[in-house]
Amino acid sequence: MICSMTAFARADRPLEGYGLVWEIKAVNHRYLEVSPRLPDALRSLENAVRERCRKRLARGKVEITLRYQQDESDAALELNEPLVKQLSDISRRVGDLVQHSGQVNPMEILRHPGVLSTRQLDVALLQRESLTLLDEALQSLIDTRSREGEQLGKLIEERLDGIIVQVEIVKAAIPRIKEAQRERLRSRIQDVIDSPDPDRLEQELVLLAQKMDVDEELDRLLTHVTEVRRILKKGGHIGRRLDFLMQELNREANTLGSKSVDSETTAAAVELKVLIEQMREQIQNIE
Known part of the structure; x- marks a missing residue:
């Protein structure tokens, strides 16, 4: 299985008056970098969030956000009735002591700390459900x-x-190109020398043949293509290995271009570099 590093995911769940929401955004990165919010x-x-991400992800810059919100319909205030009764009794006793016959002011009691409260947050439950x-x-x-x-x-x-x-294309063109270069070289030497030295001519032809010998580069290109396909089929965390193979493919394409003595092979070398660069851009997103 091949995995991209770029993705977005969201998961939410209601929980006893609260709503939990996870949002995860991941982009390509050389290593795994987790940023919890x-x-x-x-x-x-x-720490638990980071550990879970490390176990399931290998690469990527991952921004992971958790939000929880209380349900307004479940946010009613709770009255501490025992405390209210106690405060009311104390207020009456104080009124008797100062000979004040007025009734107890409910609003004064409500202002007392602890009389009104909201539902306590069950942190342990939220932690379990969040994970x-x-x-x-x-x-x-x-x-x-x-x-x-995929x-x-x-x-x-x-x-x-x-x-x-x-x-x-290059393989098919090489014999024709070699023969054309040999004929051009013979013609050039014939123009310069009335009686060309056969040995010197042969040396020049050997040097030209060596320069034009791209069989090794072509074979290595095919070998790297086979290896890329093998890795793609294997799957897993393959991004770095594929990136290395792109460098090798690009090196062979550059060598092929430097040895080119014909417009057809030059065009093929340019097209190879374009294809390799397109693959490299895609591979930057592979985990």
Whole structure:
């Protein structure tokens, strides 16, 4: 399975008056870099979040955000009735002591700390549910990465087919190009020397043949193409290995271009570099 490093995932869940939402955004990166953004009440989950990401992701810059929001319909205030009764009794007793017959003011009691409170946050429950939901979000992210990786693999395969076509073009052209160069060299020497030295002529032809010998470069191009396809079929965390092979392919294409003595082979070398660069851009997103 080939995975892209670029993806987005979201997972949410209602939980006893609260709503939990994870959002994960991942882009390509040389290594794995996880940046959690957590609410203060759940800040202690940061190490667990990083560990879960390390177990399931190999590369990429990952921004992962957790939000929780209380359901307004479940946010009613709770009254501390025992404390209210106690405060009311004390207020009456104080009124009797100062000979004040007025009734107890409810608003004064409500202002007392602890009389009104909201539902207490069950941190332990939120932590457990948050990590369970995180696993779902990570799986969604991996599924998206896998689908995008499959498309990247197809694009790379198309470029590999293009490289094979260019190699075959060069192979077919080499005999004709060599013969044309030999004839041009003979003609040039004949124009300069009335009686050309056969030995010197042969030396010049050998040097020209060596310069034009690109069989090794073509063979290595085909070998690298075979290796790229093998790695694509194997799958897994292959981005770095493919990136290295792109460097090797590019080196052979450059050598082929430097040895070119014909417009057809020059055009093939340029096309090879274009195909390799297109693959390299796609591989930058592969995990």
